[in-house]
Amino acid sequence: MHSDFLALAFLEAQTAAQREEVPVGAVLMAADGTLLAASGNRIVELRDPTAHAEILVIRAAAAKLGTERLVGSSLYVTLEPCAMCAGAISMARIAKVVFAAKDPKGGAVLHGPKFFEQPTCHHRPQIVHAEGEWESKSAQVLREFFRARRSTLRLDEEASLGSSTDI
Ligand SMILES: [Zn+2]
Numbered sequence: 001m002h003s004d005f006l007a008l009a010f011l012e013a014q015t016a017a018q019r020e021e022v023p024v025g026a027v028l029m030a031a032d033g034t035l036l037a038a039s040g041n042r043i044v045e046l047r048d049p050t051a052h053a054e055i056l057v058i059r060a061a062a063a064k065l066g067t068e069r070l071v072g073s074s075l076y077v078t079l080e081p082c083a084m085c086a087g088a089i090s091m092a093r094i095a096k097v098v099f100a101a102k103d104p105k106g107g108a109v110l111h112g113p114k115f116f117e118q119p120t121c122h123h124r125p126q127i128v129h130a131e132g133e134w135e136s137k138s139a140q141v142l143r144e145f146f147r148a149r150r151s152t153l154r155l156d157e158e159a160s161l162g163s164s165t166d167i
Helices: 002-018 053-065 083-091 133-166
Strands: 025-029 035-040 074-079 096-101 126-129
Touching (some): 002 025, 002 053, 002 096, 035 053, 053 083, 096 133
Parallel strands (some): 074 096
């Protein structure tokens, strides 16, 4: 069950990478197991710093169902949610969050603010860290993305240095 939905989220992460977005993908499932929404990050595309995959699926599902509370739903995401997304997950009353890769730098579930453990958090979903295949694949696609971006930046830098010495 977990792995099927994480596989869908992973596909969204991969297509996000093709759009030059940080490859994170999410799907939101209704209590009866139907797919409510699927998305990857669209921060660059929408020029929206809040367009994380989790926020996009929450918005899409709420619009689809015509309700602001996604009671009983489950969110599957390839990366540990950040503080913003953890807040949105709590506001949306999502029942369960399954995430794959851990994010020691920006995560807010196991790391940093540990949002759901705070007394000011009034709705705590069940949290599942899915270890294994999808954890390593999700981390891998992120590593490859940032490695490629670093080398592109280096090439750009070299190119601009080259052009400045030409002048
Ligand atoms: Zn986020």
